[in-house]
Amino acid sequence: HLVESGGGLVQPGGSLKLSCATSGFIFDDFAMGWFRQAPGKEREWVAAISWNGGSIFYADSVKGRFTISRDNKKNTLALQMDSLKPADTAVYYCHPDREFHYDRDYWNRRKYDSWGQGTQVTVSS
Numbered sequence: 001h002l003v004e005s006g007g008g009l010v011q012p013g014g015s016l017k018l019s020c021a022t023s024g025f026i027f028d029d030f031a032m033g034w035f036r037q038a039p040g041k042e043r044e045w046v047a048a049i050s051w052n053g054g055s056i057f058y059a060d061s062v063k064g065r066f067t068i069s070r071d072n073k074k075n076t077l078a079l080q081m082d083s084l085k086p087a088d089t090a091v092y093y094c095h096p097d098r099e100f101h102y103d104r105d106y107w108n109r110r111k112y113d114s115w116g117q118g119t120q121v122t123v124s125s
Contacts, residue, residue: 002094007119014084018119020077020094027075028052030096033107034068034079037118038090045107046092047079050100057102061087084123091118 006018018034031050037043047068048057056068067080077094093115101107 002096002116004092004094004116004119007092007121009122009124010084011125012085012123014123015080015082016084016121018079018081018092018121020079020116022075022077022094022096025096027070027096028072030098031100032068032070032077033095033097033110034066034077034092035095036088036090036092036121041090043093045104045110048097048100048107049077055100055102057100057107059104081121084121086123089121089123091120093118 001023003021004018006016008016010016028051031048033048034046035043036046046059046062047066049068049070053070058066065083069078095112097110
């Protein structure tokens, strides 16, 4: 079970912190990823973190602006988003994965059976 929250309307240059509450699986057995889907576009991968947080990987479009983190005691995942741009407008989703790879194609090609409801992020003046 995945529940994303923390989205909202923010002006360009602003910040938001997303959260993902998880249940129903052993959280620290899995890497975790953040993904997003903008209107009329395919879902794209944003960031990934290994099971213990020791390895982190970002899409080029968010590197240096977004920070992924996890709390294995609370079974939660977070995404701190700074310097937001209108192009960041999308519904954001989290999802576990059995593996972690420093490979953009790996993450962008992932196909999962189910997703949470996502949280809407809108960046607009």
